[in-house]
Amino acid sequence: MTDSPPPLLLTSDDHFMREALRLARKAARQDEVPIGAVIVHQGRVIARSWNQVETLKDATAHAEMLALTQAESALGDWRLADCDLYVTKEPCPMCAGAIVHCRIRRVIFGCPDGKGGAAGGFWNLLQAPNLNHRCEITPGVLGDECVTVLKDFFAEARKRKLLGLAHTKGVAVLPEMSTDGPMFDGP
Numbered sequence: 001m002t003d004s005p006p007p008l009l010l011t012s013d014d015h016f017m018r019e020a021l022r023l024a025r026k027a028a029r030q031d032e033v034p035i036g037a038v039i040v041h042q043g044r045v046i047a048r049s050w051n052q053v054e055t056l057k058d059a060t061a062h063a064e065m066l067a068l069t070q071a072e073s074a075l076g077d078w079r080l081a082d083c084d085l086y087v088t089k090e091p092c093p094m095c096a097g098a099i100v101h102c103r104i105r106r107v108i109f110g111c112p113d114g115k116g117g118a119a120g121g122f123w124n125l126l127q128a129p130n131l132n133h134r135c136e137i138t139p140g141v142l143g144d145e146c147v148t149v150l151k152d153f154f155a156e157a158r159k160r161k162l163l164g165l166a167h168t169k170g171v172a173v174l175p176e177m178s179t180d181g182p183m184f185d186g187p
Contacts, residue, residue, distance in 0.1 A: 011043045013108050016086040017142045020110070023050040023063065024088045024149050030055055034153045037063035037087040039071040039080070039104075046083070047071035063087060064095035068102050080104050088146040090117035090139070096125040099135060106136040110146025 016038050023036025027050035039047040047070035052061040064087055072078050084106040091099060091107065096118035099107060107119055107126055118125040119137050126135040 013086070013138060013141045016040055016045070016084075017088070017108065017110060017146075019045065019048065020063075020086045020088050021142065021145055021149065023048055024146070027051045027063070028149065028153045034149045035063045035087065035089050037067040037085060039067050040084045040086065041071070041075065041080075041082055046074040060094065062092065062095050064091055065098055068098055068104075072102070078102060084108060086141070089113055089150065090119045090121045091126070092116055093118040093123075093125055100126060100128075100131055100133050103133045104135050106138060108138040108141050110141055111143045111150065112139060 020036040020038045023038070024034040025036075027036060028034035030050075030052075032051040032054055034051070036050045037048070038045055047067040049063045049066035049070060051063050052066060053059060055061070064085065067085065068080070071080050071083055075083075079102065081103045083102075083104055085099060085104050086108045087095075088110040090109045090111065090113040092113070093116070109119060112119075112121040114121045116122055119135075120126075120139065124137075125131075126137055128134070
């Protein structure tokens with residue numbers, strides 16, 4: 001009898017992070033920094049979003065912020081104490097502040113941000129002892145895939161800059177950035 005791989009649990013951290021990665025790739029196709037976020041309540045996705053800063057012309061339109069707003073609407077409450085947030089990159093201080101304020105139970109992220117992460121990368125706002133709430137943190141879920149999506153996006157952006165091509169600011173992507181390339185091959 002051959003050993004088969006374990007079945008993919010549809011409630012596993014990997015499962016929900018793959019959905020966040022799918023949304024990050026969607027952001028990249030829109031020439032947004034490729035970060036995706038999913039919020040789960042009782043094993044069910046209640047919110048999903050991706051960075052839309054350029055599209056919405058709104059510096060606060062990070063994937064986490066947009067997903068928090070959706071989750072609050074879905075539950076009819078700003079308190080998200082029984083919810084878990086999956087995000088492809090460690091949250092920034094703005095997002096971490098909102099996450100703490102919404103009382104998210106657990107934050108699961110893919111890759112760390114040593115320069116500006118607020119979940120332990122640069123500092124740890126999510127578990128600051130002087131705040132009224134602290135989140136459980138699970139780092140590194142599908143971290144290599146999350147890093148690859150970001151690195152590919154910024155490599156393509158540098159290539160466009162060298163070629164003298166302008167940033168598309170949240171509109172149609174260049175033909176060479178089609179979904180046929182390795183960056184957009186879905187999980």
